[in-house]
Amino acid sequence: MLLSLSTLLAAALSGLVEPVIADDGGLSLDVGVDVGARLPKVFNLDVSWDEYSQAGLEREMLLVNGQSPGPVIEVDEDDHVIVKVNNGSPFNTTVHFHGIEMRGTPWSDGVPGITQRPIQPGESFTYEFDATQYGSHWYHAHFRGQIEDGMYGAVLIHPRRGDPKPFRLISKNPQAIKAMEKAERKVYPLIISDFTRLTSREKWDVTVESETEVSCYDAVLFNGHGSVSCIPAEEANAHLSDVQKNLLSLVEGAELTDKSCLPASVIDAFGGGTGKPEKIPAGIFEGCTPTEGSVETITVGRATLDKDEWVALDLVGAVNFMTMAVSIDEHDMWVYAMDGSYIEPQKVQALILTNGDRYSVLVKPHKAGDFRIRAGAVSAPQIIEGHAILSVKDGSSSFPGPAVVLSDKSHVSIGGVPRSEDVVFFDQSTARPFPPSPIPARADDFFLLRMNLDGASWLWAMNSTRFMPSSIDMAEQLPVLFDPKPAGSTDTNTTISTRNGTWVDLVLLADAFPMPPHPIHKHGVKMYQIGSGVGPFEWDSVNEAIEERPELFNLVDPPRRDAFASPPTEMDVAWIAVRYHVTDPGPWLMHCHINNHLDGGMMVVIQDGVDAWPSVPEQYQTS
Template sequence: MASISLLFIVLNVLSFLRFVVGQSERKFTLELSRGRWAPDGVEREMILVNGQYPPPNLEIWEDDDVVVEVFNGLEEPSSIHFHGIEMRNTPWSDGAPGLSQRPIPSGHNFTYRWKATQHGSYWYHSHSGEQVEDGLYGALTIHPRAGTLKPFSLISESSAGVEALERAEREAQPVLMSDHRHVTGREVWEFTQRASCFPPRVMAVSYGADGYYPAMPANILEGCHATDALREVIEVQGHSDSGGDENWVALHFIGAFHGISSMVSIDEHPMWVFAVDGGYITPQLVHAIPIMNGERFSVFIKADKAGDFAIRIAATMDPQILDGYATLRVSTPGEQSSGDSSAPYIDAAGHPTSGDVVIFDPNTSKPFPPSPIPPVADKTFIMYMGNSVPAYLWELNVEPLLPLQLERETPLLLEPRPPSHHIFETTNDTWVDLVFITHTSPNPPHPIHKHGVKMHLLGLGYGSWTWASVEEAARDIPGSFNLVDPPVKDSFTSLKVGINDRQHTAWLAVRYHVNNPGAWLLHCHVLEHLNGGMQVVLLDGVDAWPEMPEEYRRLAEGSG
């Protein structure tokens, strides 16, 4: 039996946690435990939340006060990070051990309190060890407040169509996608360290690693084969095609991957992408979407014909071709699903099946409404990232910062430390440019995720970065930058380098507004890279540092 399954997809009709409503307060309880589970037909040890996998979905409304009480029934420390949530004025609830809290000890509880100041699709997951790989992640949906400006009239010109889109968004179903192995995350990390290189053989060649291949058990990444699990099915009620414009369905795709990147499509159903990472964009009609670790894409599809249609997820950066399937089952009045096979837009490797297939480009998306930026930043930080030696170590700037290095000390929100290779300071109400230079080759793409506030993508490209600022670079290569209406997301992905021995360096430039003081993590969202040290800390707004409430101070100090 192979120790890695096909990539699989988890789909839930909104089976939300029970919550208590009282003056816009949403209260949730998450009880963590370990148990045996077989999401793809092969039983293994996993982390369960409230006795189930996948964990329950959290449904919230913008402006709600949110209370999430976590009971850690695991044998090891844990934490919960609410991915993409800005935690405005409550940075102590961000869930990043070593920055906002100490890990929750085994047998203890921790209460996260925050206000929902955003809307859109998000997710929550552990920020401790390898627990994401063991299943500690779930969907989080925040419904927009009344009167929110939306781009739906750019999809449908009729009032009935816009109303149908509004209804579809309210009923949108989250689609969690994950790469799932048949061994625990701890086992994978131990194999990785022992072999000094992961995955074996292929990675040793492509990433210039010096790992010892025989140290890796043969069944970890060899001999993979399809499992016999049943496909997940998402059922929707469509409308017969009678010339109307009311047959819309919305889905929130969530890239809960820990290791791979993917290409996603729904057979015979073009998708209107209307939001990325929780924020509305000028809608784009596409057939497939590349989705990296941590990203979220919200889409509308027309449900005007009955049938079963494959939702395809193809891994695009793995040593073996891995793909996963779910089924979109559409029933329309008087018609039931035919069960016939459907025509794909992508193949098992994520490649378009024809020249007519349109692939979404997140680097060209336009925020809706526009989100202007100043022409020049107040400060620039340039970081050199890549892999290190031994090959399981990774760096976001000069040298690795291992998670245990952070977790063993007093949280930075309580006790800020001086700037270093790993710690950067900013002042409030300033604009900061971050330039990431991939300086070791070969190197894979890195989905760089920022906690606290979203970033604007200014540009990316191949070649050496020789400038002191984006302003200087934009004068020399203006075609490589967008300083007018750049994409806005909480993560952006660097370019892969070392392709065909031609491109050995690459750069990525982003800008963000310091308007949410706190200690925030900036890291690669590939789990092995994060655990290998690919992270730094941004102490934002040190001149307006928030005062931690006593309840959290005791927990952060380990005394309460």
């Protein structure tokens, strides 16, 4: 049910609704009578372009309510949510609510040219949707590279209390289960991002001028906090991976820069050597100067050290380019949810976090002290690490601060290499949905999407063709939602169409080598990864492939999420197969969530349910 802001304000003035301004800028509405809908939650997000300091560096940024990350949008499952975005910046923008299905409200998905026109400077746009799913999500700008300007924040949807939870698979102790449920209700969002002193426009201009992908960053941030650290050359070189060594060998005499980055000449050589890396200004790939920024600290108070107490964290991958290994010194993590949905819990010491990922983890502190929460890059272009602190206070003691100095006993080294054979990484392939989520044995439709470099290190294609947002005037283009292509249209291979109620197989083929992994995010409904393989996809459908090579597939309990990383390729091409159910008609973007690759054209539009296309409310047609 759509409730307009004017309706809500009228209700407030009439006494039916009492507005309450939250500390984070959100507006809750306490309804005194039954107005025909669940209690709405209203948030105002004011976007501005201002000087701001992160990692000890000053730069202009897109702020949300004067901060970056923006305020947490915190609601309950089944709430009706209204988010009004007021664009006080000098740029067009939109907001996407990453991981949220937008069931029945595709006009609130936030993609310019696809579901809406951009929000122009001085204008506002109201997003309305129902919180039909619990868990950890996030919102971010979806206009070109603006995530890198700091426009993002966490979305936390608390689950219904009576629904099944997987905590009894961690412990049979009723007190422990109760403590885990308490921790989940107080879950702490921890947004991990990579930070560059360049604005997104500056970075894009450098990319176009040099025809080389800019892949070197300044810091790793936790909830916007962090510092620039310069790794000594001997330490960085001691942690070079085989992939990094092979890439360095592409250019004679190439070495890591003092930012521990592969030099621009190597990035260009990887893309075919067609660029002009010498045009990249000094200070982007080299010139490391350490800073002393702030440190995000999560403080846990305990009555006694042996009390059954847990801490819940939502780890949000707001990284733009890097893939990170995340761990907590001297502590295990129980991963109980992935991309906002429960899974059968896994006890691990580390996990791989890529662009857009969310993992909900439970941690049981076992002693007082300060412990680093680490995030270190495992992607090839750079060796870099940042940290937050888990500070455990022993309430039974009288000491004013930590019981021990900051722990330095990490589970993984810089570069994500386990420090012992006992270190267990999260295994997505065994991340079974909880409760079980069955899928059919056969799909109704099939599409093969070929992903590849398209002539340079900064140009990427999905479905063999680039879809470049920078080449389109989004303010003038009629959004696809308002003007869908007819079913069966073949005028462009950047748009594919499906029928409502069908099951669809997509094969994501990394069609060249070497190629890094690509975190492929589909807007709308989640997908199941049902198979993978090395070499060409030789069949006319996934159904046929399953009949010939059943050992490559899992149709019993495959992992389910809104983004899957394609396999890296070194000596041969490789593929993954995903399956999803078309239940929400509308135009949904599918794209690589590495910001450079998205800007470089790696995306397609999927018109789901063209035979049951939604009617767009009048207020959104004119927005």
